[in-house]
Each structure stands twice: as C-alpha cells, then as structure tokens.
Amino acid sequence: MTWTWKKIGVVMGAGLVSLFLIGVVADQLLLPWIVSMTNTFTVPSVIGKNVNVAKQMLSDAGLVVMEPREQHSTTIPKGTVMSQLPYANATVKEGRRIYLTISQGIETIRVPSLYGMTVRDARLMLMRVGLQLGNATYEPSDVIAVDRIAAQGIPAGAEIPSDGIISVVVSRGSSGVRVPSLVGLSLEEAQALLLDVGLTVGTITYKDSGAFDADVVLAQDPPTDTAVEQGASIQIVVAR
Numbered sequence: 001m002t003w004t005w006k007k008i009g010v011v012m013g014a015g016l017v018s019l020f021l022i023g024v025v026a027d028q029l030l031l032p033w034i035v036s037m038t039n040t041f042t043v044p045s046v047i048g049k050n051v052n053v054a055k056q057m058l059s060d061a062g063l064v065v066m067e068p069r070e071q072h073s074t075t076i077p078k079g080t081v082m083s084q085l086p087y088a089n090a091t092v093k094e095g096r097r098i099y100l101t102i103s104q105g106i107e108t109i110r111v112p113s114l115y116g117m118t119v120r121d122a123r124l125m126l127m128r129v130g131l132q133l134g135n136a137t138y139e140p141s142d143v144i145a146v147d148r149i150a151a152q153g154i155p156a157g158a159e160i161p162s163d164g165i166i167s168v169v170v171s172r173g174s175s176g177v178r179v180p181s182l183v184g185l186s187l188e189e190a191q192a193l194l195l196d197v198g199l200t201v202g203t204i205t206y207k208d209s210g211a212f213d214a215d216v217v218l219a220q221d222p223p224t225d226t227a228v229e230q231g232a233s234i235q236i237v238v239a240r
Helices: 005-036 051-060 119-129 187-196
Strands: 040-042 069-071 081-085 091-093 097-103 108-110 132-139 149-152 159-161 165-171 200-207 217-221 233-239
Touching: 051 081, 051 097, 119 132, 119 165, 187 200, 187 217, 187 233
Parallel strands: 069 097, 132 165, 200 233
Antiparallel strands: 040 091, 081 097, 108 159, 149 165, 217 233
C-alpha cells in the first residue's frame, strides 16, 4: 500500500481522537472508580482545642498531623490550636496531611539590668530588646553617680510581655552636703556661709591667737569637703 500525506494525516487524526476518547473514559469512569475505592473523611474542627487533644481527634479521623507551626498570641492561651489546614468540615482522603498552627502564648522578654546606665543608654537598650523606658524619677544616692540609674521598677532577669514598660530611679547625687572652708572667715561670715549651704554653726570655742584678729575662724570640725547630712552642725574655733 502506498502511503500518501493525506492517508498519513487521516491515520494520525484517528489516533489523536482515540487518545482523547481514552482520556475522557479514564477521567469520567476510571478515576472516579479508583477514588471511590479510597475512604473519605470529614476534617473535624480542632481550633480552640489543646494541641494534644487536637492531634488525637485528627488521628482518630484517619488523618496525619504534621509538625505544628507555633506563633505568639496575646489572646489565645499557650498550647491551643489557632488555625488548621484543610479547614474544618472539608472532605478529604484517608491519610490526608493536616497542618496546625499552635499558640505560644504572649511573647515575653527577659528584662536587662539598667543599673549604673544613663537614661539615654537605658532607653536604647530597652528598644533593642523590644521593651520601653517608662518614668524616670530622681532621688539622692550616696552610691550611684549623678544622672546614673540607681534602681529599676522591674528587676533584671524577670520575664515580661514585649513592649513592657520599665520605670527607673535616677541618682541625683549624694544627699550629703560638702562642708565649705571656714578658716580665715569672720564668725559672722562663717555663720552666713553655713546657712547658705544648709548647715548650722555648732559649738563655738574661743582661743587666743596672735596671728588672727578677734572673731576670725581658726579651725573647724568636720574639715573642709567632708560630706555631711543636710542641717548638720559644724564645730568651729574662733580667735578671742
């Protein structure tokens, strides 16, 4: 038999039609028959349930639970299912994989130590870890240098929610008063100076002196630059 291009085209066309008909038969008859041989299940709703309870429910329904994904939440308790895929009431085949998202609860951050820092440095540190600096109150301190943090409202190492606010107490410096130099001043000048810095004149002892005029301060106790409490008395020796 002699093949012509026309005959070849007819044969090829017939072949394509046959393949199409086979595909239709497979799609309409064969695949539904194969699918029908596999059990189907309705996915139960596990949102809001404890993860262990949810896994058991899904396993009992003939489904396979994949490793859950975890996500922080400010409203859903830790260990509770937040979402599922496929969704509840979906019809699936036996052994279908189920993906769950589980709540990790509120995200917490460990509070760093701010002791001895400046307010600026403390604010930057807290911002870096996801916290905020709150109110800064100033109080005297004999231990911490002026303008350095002496205490914090939430102790270092505590776990608090992200965006938590930490208040601080900042040193105003020593609460004491430095005793001024009184030697060489007149008694009146010494009394006025002590009054100006918040101190008082204590015992006045008179002593003869050939080097100083009368009523000039010869000595003092405590000595110059000693730190004393506000209102403390300073003992002085005055020339007779």
